[in-house]
Structures are given as C-alpha cells and as structure tokens.
Amino acid sequence: MASPTRNDSTCCDVIIIGGSLAGLMCGLAAKHAGHNVQIIEQSSNARQSHRAGIGLAPYVNAFLEHHDCLVNSFTHHTTNLKTLKSNGALQVFSSQKRSLTSWDAFYYRLRSLYDGHISPYYPTAPSSAETDGSIIYKPRNQVLEITRLREHDSSLSLDVLDLDTGKTSELRADYVIGADGPDSLIRAKYLPDVQRQYAGYVVWRGVVPEGQVSDFTRELFSHSIVVHIMKQERTHCVVYMIPGVNGSLKPGERLLNFILYTNETPETLNDILVDAIDGHRHHNTVPAGQVKDEIWSKRVERAELNALPAPFQEVIGKVKQPFVQVIADFCSPSAAFEDGKVLLIGDALALFRPHAAAGSAQAAFHSLAVSDYLNGKISAQQWEEKVLKFSFLHWQQSIWWGNWYQKNIAIALISGLRFWTYVGIERVKAWWNSAESPI
Ligand SMILES: Cc1cc2nc3c(=O)[nH]c(=O)nc-3n(C[C@H](O)[C@H](O)[C@H](O)COP(=O)(O)OP(=O)(O)OC[C@H]3O[C@@H](n4cnc5c(N)ncnc54)[C@H](O)[C@@H]3O)c2cc1C
Structure with missing residues (x-):
C-alpha cells in the first residue's frame, strides 16, 4: 500500500456527509493523505444487509491497490x-x-480500513500509519444544513442532528464532501433541479x-x-x-x-x-x-x-x-461549490443505471481525485472537469446499456450512437491535449 507522505502545512479538516461506499473511500484516501476526516452518517453502524452482489470495475481495484492493506481476499x-x-x-x-463481492463485504472492509470498525467480517482492526490523519465515523447523525462562514477564513459550518439524543450541534470544516447518495442534501441545496428520472x-x-x-x-x-x-x-x-x-x-x-x-x-x-x-x-x-x-x-x-x-x-x-x-438516473452539471470548498461525489453527483457496474468505480475515481485536489496536485476547476467528464460519459454508457437490454432496438441504437459520439469527442480532445482519455 502506498500512502502519500503527510505534509502538516497542508493538512485540512474534512467533513464527509454519508458513510456508505463513496464516503468511506473518500475518507480513506483523505486519511492516508494526512487530512483530519469526520464522516457523518445518519444510519447506524450495523447496516441492513443489502443481500446484493456488487461488481468491482478496474477503478475500484486501482483504488484498493493504493488504500487497502488487508491481505485476505473479499472477492x-x-x-x-x-x-x-x-x-x-x-x-x-x-x-x-x-471481481465480485457483496455490498456488505465491501462496506465492512472499508470500515475496517477507515476506522478499524470491528465486525464479524473483520474481527480485528488493522494498524494505522503514523502519517495518517485523524478519523471519526459518527453514525446516527444527520447533517441538516451547511453554511459558508466568510468571516472565519472561509470555513464551513454544519448543523448536525444526533438522532439518538435529538440534540443539534455545530461542526466546522475546511472542506465538506457530499457523499450523501442519490437524495443528496448538498445537491438539493446547490442543484435543486437535478432529480432522479x-x-x-x-x-x-x-x-x-x-x-x-x-x-x-x-x-x-x-x-x-x-x-x-x-x-x-x-x-x-x-x-x-x-x-x-x-x-x-x-x-x-x-x-x-x-x-x-x-x-x-x-x-x-x-x-x-x-x-x-x-x-x-x-x-x-x-x-x-x-x-x-x-x-x-x-x-x-x-x-x-x-x-x-x-x-x-x-x-x-x-x-x-x-x-x-x-x-x-441523473447526472449533475456541477460538482464543486463555494469556491471548491464543497464537493459532490459518488451517487450524489451522478446516479447510473446498474448494468455497467460503474457506481463503485465512480466512487473510487472521485475519491482518488479528491485526494489529489486536497493535496494541491490539481485545482478545484481541474477536479471538477475531471469528475464531471467521467460521470457524464459513464452515465451515458449506463443509459445505452440499459436501453440495449430493456428497450427496442431503435432507442438502443440512438443512445449507443450518442454515447460513442461523446466518447469520440473526448478522445480527440484528450489526444489534442496529450491527456488521458476519461473512458
Ligand atoms: C443493492 C445494490 C447493488 C449495487 N450493485 C453495484 C454493482 O454491481 N456495481 C457497482 O459499481 N455499483 C453497484 N451499486 C451502486 C454502488 O453501491 C454505489 O454506486 C456506491 O455505493 C456509491 O454510493 P454512495 O456512497 O455514493 O451513495 P449511497 O450508498 O446512497 O450512500 C449515501 C449515504 O449517505 C447517507 N446520508 C444521506 N443523507 C445524509 C445526511 N443528511 N446526513 C448524514 N448521512 C446522510 C445515507 O444514509 C447513505 O449511507 C449497487 C448499489 C446497491 C444498493
């Protein structure tokens, strides 16, 4: 496992809303980069079994190569x-x-890696590196509102409701990541028109x-x-x-x-x-x-x-x-808000039809990109361009595959043609700029 070197001068306080697969991958990458991370999750630690399989696309494997130190297989x-x-x-x-696994096996593995959570899947916690940032996972807590505090060096304030005590408290962060799924609070605040179709x-x-x-x-x-x-x-x-x-x-x-x-x-x-x-x-x-x-x-x-x-x-x-x-499905047209202090990732940014098994790949891709952004390797604008391109193309691909299986041939052909046109344009742009193609 290769953890980037911690640099205290660039260590940030990051709050992630949503502690499912995208939130955990992002939290893990940010922790390994030396940032202090809090994940706020409204559900309890014992997640209801989804009784479902999950296919891991190559981006997830790339993520795990960098951030998974456990040796036993889960796929x-x-x-x-x-x-x-x-x-x-x-x-x-x-x-x-x-590589195929179950939603539960993946969730508990990420929990073990992120905060050493003990479960029947992972009865012992892996050791953490000295270079890791601090981590918190707060279950049964719901984020109600997020506000930019311009007078306090542009930090962000979050109102958080403790679902067990009914008390609301305020948390502050340098960056807030909305990994809060298809019904995202963050997306509803900044992009109210983007809805599930x-x-x-x-x-x-x-x-x-x-x-x-x-x-x-x-x-x-x-x-x-x-x-x-x-x-x-x-x-x-x-x-x-x-x-x-x-x-x-x-x-x-x-x-x-x-x-x-x-x-x-x-x-x-x-x-x-x-x-x-x-x-x-x-x-x-x-x-x-x-x-x-x-x-x-x-x-x-x-x-x-x-x-x-x-x-x-x-x-x-x-x-x-x-x-x-x-x-x-849906795909958001923007991913960074409040001058790059608030980011949307995973299913909160774009929801794909499941045929291409790209949802977890998207979460992995976004999380690696967040880590690059927090570490100053890319700007907020570059981060947004990168994740939007990825999400848009995979969204179009999921529509094409869904229509191919479920709709008539004409609809399938039109969506296939649309997808390949977008891919062609992006590949030419990537070639022109000597950049990597997003798909
Ligand atoms: C049954 C099933 C099978 C799947 N199969 C595949 C597959 O084969 N391949 C694949 O790539 N993908 C698959 N997916 C999709 C994949 O799991 C998701 O794309 C991936 O988990 C990313 O989801 P997410 O973390 O962004 O969102 P979610 O999993 O929806 O998580 C959002 C989290 O945010 C929390 N939350 C929301 N609002 C708040 C708030 N205000 N405060 C605090 N917490 C909040 C929610 O409780 C939730 O835990 C599957 C999903 C399911 C459910």
Missing part, C-alpha cells in the same frame, strides 16, 4: 461474461476478468445459498457472470457468485446473486412499491421481506413462461425475500 473472481440462451446454448460475450424498469434482487442448487447450476455460475435475455419482453436476468455470510469465500458457503430486470408502467410500478406489511408506498426501494408475495410470484411465473433456461429457473425458484430497486 470472488470470474473469467468472463456469458449469455445462456433458452435452448441451453452458452456463448462467451466478453472475456474480461471480474425513472428509466421505465425495476430490478428484483435476491440471493440463494450455493448448497441449495444442483452441481451443474453451481458450476455454471461459479466461473462466469451469466446473462439471459428475454427478447420478446425486452427484459433480462443475471446470476453470479458472491461471498456468503460474514464474507465467506469457502466453497459451499457462498451465495448465488440473482438479478431480474422488468419493464414496469407507472401503474404496475405503483403496485410493486406498496409495502406488504403496512401498505405504505415506498419511493425507490422495497426492502427484503416487504415485497408482496403475489407480486413476486407473478414476475417468477412470467419469467418461466418466457422459456427461462433451467439453471435460472432453479435459482429464481429458490429466491426467498427478494428486494426491489426502481431504476432511475
């Missing part, structure tokens, strides 16, 4: 992406190696212990990410293997992660979002155990009627307690 590796047709024919779609479909997610499926099915999904496209319905499903309970990678203890995308009209979406227990309407996610049984059964039946190949049928039939996420 399952596959060698390719395959498509399985209804007639059982299997085709290699792409031969790229992928419903993409026209939802994703159903669930996991099945590998021991519950046949040897053939387990073997198929353990080496590859496997996709099946239901052409008539313009929908698709994906299965891959992820770590099991407490991040176990032992054969026999891992999980098969099942993902099914279905197109939904506003009416059917309304039905899906109604909570099975108390009947209230969710906005973006229906948690596991709260999806109505009859709604899930209908989606399973429909998938089976569409000649879902046997290994997928085996897995979908064993998914208990699926959860639903509404697919939406």
